[in-house]
Amino acid sequence: MKILVCLKQVPHQDARLDIAGDGAWIKEDGIKFEINSYDAFALEEALRLKDAGVATEVIVASIGPDRVTQALRTALGMGADRAVHAKDAAFDGSDALGIARTLAAVAKGAGADAVFLGLMSDDANASAVGPMIGELLGIPSATGVVKEEKTPTGFRVERELEGGAVEVVELPAACVLAVQTGLNQVRYASLKGIMAAKKKPLDVKTAADLGLAGQVGAGAAKVKIQKIYSPPKSSGAQMLKGSTDEIVAGLVGKIKELGLL
Amino acid sequence: MTILVVGEIQKGIVREASYELIAFAKKIGGDVKGLIIGSGVGAEAENFAKKGAGHVYVADDAALANYNVDGYARAIKAAVKASGASTVLISNTPSGWDVAARVAAGLDAGFVSDAFNYADGAFVRRVFNGKLDARVVSTAALTVVSVQPGANKPFEGAADGKTERLAVDLGGLSTKFIETKVAGAKGHDLSKAEIIVSGGRGVGAPEKFKEVIQPLADALGGQMGASRPVVDAGWLPHEYQVGSSGQVVTPKLYVACGISGAIQHLVGMKGSNFIIAINKDPDAPIFEVAQLGAVGDLFEIVPKLTAAVKAAKA
Numbered sequence: 001m002k003i004l005v006c007l008k009q010v011p012h013q014d015a016r017l018d019i020a021g022d023g024a025w026i027k028e029d030g031i032k033f034e035i036n037s038y039d040a041f042a043l044e045e046a047l048r049l050k051d052a053g054v055a056t057e058v059i060v061a062s063i064g065p066d067r068v069t070q071a072l073r074t075a076l077g078m079g080a081d082r083a084v085h086a087k088d089a090a091f092d093g094s095d096a097l098g099i100a101r102t103l104a105a106v107a108k109g110a111g112a113d114a115v116f117l118g119l120m121s122d123d124a125n126a127s128a129v130g131p132m133i134g135e136l137l138g139i140p141s142a143t144g145v146v147k148e149e150k151t152p153t154g155f156r157v158e159r160e161l162e163g164g165a166v167e168v169v170e171l172p173a174a175c176v177l178a179v180q181t182g183l184n185q186v187r188y189a190s191l192k193g194i195m196a197a198k199k200k201p202l203d204v205k206t207a208a209d210l211g212l213a214g215q216v217g218a219g220a221a222k223v224k225i226q227k228i229y230s231p232p233k234s235s236g237a238q239m240l241k242g243s244t245d246e247i248v249a250g251l252v253g254k255i256k257e258l259g260l261l
Numbered sequence: 262m263t264i265l266v267v268g269e270i271q272k273g274i275v276r277e278a279s280y281e282l283i284a285f286a287k288k289i290g291g292d293v294k295g296l297i298i299g300s301g302v303g304a305e306a307e308n309f310a311k312k313g314a315g316h317v318y319v320a321d322d323a324a325l326a327n328y329n330v331d332g333y334a335r336a337i338k339a340a341v342k343a344s345g346a347s348t349v350l351i352s353n354t355p356s357g358w359d360v361a362a363r364v365a366a367g368l369d370a371g372f373v374s375d376a377f378n379y380a381d382g383a384f385v386r387r388v389f390n391g392k393l394d395a396r397v398v399s400t401a402a403l404t405v406v407s408v409q410p411g412a413n414k415p416f417e418g419a420a421d422g423k424t425e426r427l428a429v430d431l432g433g434l435s436t437k438f439i440e441t442k443v444a445g446a447k448g449h450d451l452s453k454a455e456i457i458v459s460g461g462r463g464v465g466a467p468e469k470f471k472e473v474i475q476p477l478a479d480a481l482g483g484q485m486g487a488s489r490p491v492v493d494a495g496w497l498p499h500e501y502q503v504g505s506s507g508q509v510v511t512p513k514l515y516v517a518c519g520i521s522g523a524i525q526h527l528v529g530m531k532g533s534n535f536i537i538a539i540n541k542d543p544d545a546p547i548f549e550v551a552q553l554g555a556v557g558d559l560f561e562i563v564p565k566l567t568a569a570v571k572a573a574k575a
């Protein structure tokens with residue numbers, strides 16, 4: 001069984017977010033990027049299936065500019081076998097459907113059976129790409145996966161519901177699993193792994209290579225971000241000012257006033 | 262223009278979030294129609310129709326008794342066709358986010374995820390885990406929108422409602438529902454705590470919970486809680502997690518330390534009587550739900566606060 005793992009590179013969780021000149025996204029220059037938190041768990045889950053002899057190949061794929069190479073190299077260092085980098089200005093401005101089309105084409109090209117990816121990206125927060133890949137490939141999908149078990153015919157997974165409840169679902173081996181954080185404990189790339197990664201294949205594909213010319217990018221997008229902005233401040237909290245001691249005095253004063261001291 | 266609102270049955274009845282969809286549809290403006298999916302849901306579909314959804318399609322089949330991505334997607338697609346809708350609203354719940362984007366891709370529709378508002382022709386949603394808002398516009402003939410539960414007041418009113426059975430081919434469903442497992446008994450029940458001191462990813466390490474967060478909880482005579490990344494990292498067990506996929510708490514006092522305030526955390530604690538937030542980022546969304554905020558390093562503020570609380574009690 002071959003598994004394709006989709007990795008998005010997103011601004012580091014502690015990166016400063018400044019809005020770009022066009023007002024429609026953030027300024028990307030000068031900030032640190034990392035692998036989307038959910039996707040790291042998806043990769044780990046695929047690598048575990050390879051360690052267990054269930055998966056024969058783990059392929060990682062990412063759509064993005066040059067910087068994305070770093071995320072793919074990290075994944076190869078962790079144990080993925082090869083990487084596909086979809087890099088082309090033609091992908092710029094894609095909506096979730098454009099991203100899903102691209103990843104579905106990569107999955108087909110790689111002969112992947114299953115696709116593992118994150119439930120949600122930490123920047124776009126759409127939770128859309130996984131189910132869309134499933135629909136485009138005509139295979140089932142499950143989102144919010146917190147447990148995965150290989151069965152003779154496919155997978156038995158637990159999907160997270162509200163309040164800590166889960167739903168157990170069975171899917172065939174050809175499926176899309178969009179995983180939730182906490183599914184496993186993600187490994188680090190070892191020094192040996194990082195050295196070995198340098199020799200692993202990393203193929204670059206354009207939209208035309210994937211047969212997607214005209215079907216991706218801003219021109220094909222059906223939805224578009226007009227503007228991003230800091231959420232308008234409502235009344236918000238009363239902010240304590242001054243030295244740490246003054247702040248602490250303010251906090252204690254309030255707790256007393258609430259009758260809790 | 263027709264807007265199809267997809268109602269969701271939870272524990273036998275149409276959940277409140279479905280009535281929020283009707284309110285959302287009224288914001289957009291248009292002719293509202295509804296859809297109810299399930300098994301033996303005729304009476305609830307009638308209810309939904311009369312309480313605002315108007316004309317309600319009913320996909321009623323034993324195969325739909327439990328949520329099934331394939332079956333639900335087929336039902337929604339059939340209802341879009343039957344209603345001639347140009348907008349479809351689905352609550353962004355665990356079943357909603359599982360099926361909505363699939364339906365959008367299958368119908369070659371525009372997809373807007375987790376919208377909490379509609380204003381001036383655009384959908385408004387959160388990005389970057391609540392740190393920024395985005396206005397999103399669709400240019401598609403059909404747009405599927407998942408709507409954030411709890412963000413809009415449920416529609417209260419009546420409609421000239423009727424229901425219509427929807428034929429859906431449910432042969433050969435690709436996934437199989439096995440069972441639902443409810444959360445196990447909680448060793449650490451936060452639901453009755455009067456005071457909760459929670460730590461987030463900003464606390465940084467498991468031992469810091471013992472050294473910094475727990476002592477403040479103890480000094481106040483309260484309990485310790487946490488955000489999800491803390492539990493995901495294995496620093497604390499799941500029963501400490503506050504939020505949509507953890508516990509929903511309503512203490513007299515909730516102190517959030519090093520928690521940014523993503524919507525899934527807020528859902529679990531915004532009903533607290535009083536909220537104090539301690540965070541080094543003055544723009545952290547947690548300050549929007551807090552009544553009292555302290556901007557600064559929690560490692561400086563919290564130990565001093567613990568000492569001051571102890572002194573006040575002595």
Ligand SMILES: Cc1cc2nc3c(=O)[nH]c(=O)nc-3n(C[C@H](O)[C@H](O)[C@H](O)COP(=O)(O)OP(=O)(O)OC[C@H]3O[C@@H](n4cnc5c(N)ncnc54)[C@H](O)[C@@H]3O)c2cc1C
Nearest residue numbers: 461462463488489504505506507519520521525526541559
């Ligand atoms: C389906 C679903 C369900 C979810 N369920 C839950 C849930 O039940 N509960 C939950 O919490 N989350 C849940 N999440 C995750 C949620 O989206 C956020 O990722 C999470 O709440 C973020 O946790 P955090 O605030 O601790 O971390 P972050 O967002 O990383 O915030 C850390 C904060 O710490 C501050 N900080 C750092 N260092 C310091 C310091 N020294 N002093 C003071 N402040 C500091 C930073 O400024 C930052 O604001 C869910 C997500 C999904 C998609």
Ligand SMILES: Nc1ncnc2c1ncn2[C@@H]1O[C@H](COP(=O)(O)O)[C@@H](O)[C@H]1O
Nearest residue numbers: 006007063117118120121126127128129
């Ligand atoms: N540009 C991208 N490259 C690779 N994978 C992506 C990309 N965008 C989204 N994904 C995958 O799709 C998942 C869901 O993202 P989203 O639908 O944007 O919330 C992410 O967790 C990734 O696994």
